[in-house]
Amino acid sequence: MTKPSRPTLADIRKAWPATVPVTQAANALGCSRSHLHNLINRGEAPVKTLPLGRRHVVVTADLIRLLSGEPPATAQEQGAA
Template sequence: MKKSSQPTLADVRKWPATVSVAEAARAIGCSRSHLYERVKCGESPVKTIPVGTRHVVITADLVRLLSGEAREAA
């Protein structure tokens, strides 16, 4: 099984407004299960939106993280 390559910041900027936790984890460079656990604990490095029983990641926040921009205070 061929492992897909990690997307570049330019690639991520072209993604739709929200993406799956699995896609976001691939962009960040961590496992899907690790990012899901961080979301579950409320410690995700990116903003997520609950959709039924799952979550989606806001692409703009993923871009912010990958570009090294500071996160706004809640």
């Protein structure tokens, strides 16, 4: 079985929806699905995730921010009061 190729930042910006599965985000980050799940479960994920039932999805805008080298969003930018 072949591993899917890593998407480019341009691919992600152009075609990805607002949220993506952990597997897809892990591929873009160059890590395994299980590693990203472990980071999420410990609250140490480098990207914003949202719980969706028993699973999580990754916010694509935050993934783009990380991959493009931009600084993390502030609490105000994330909508916190």
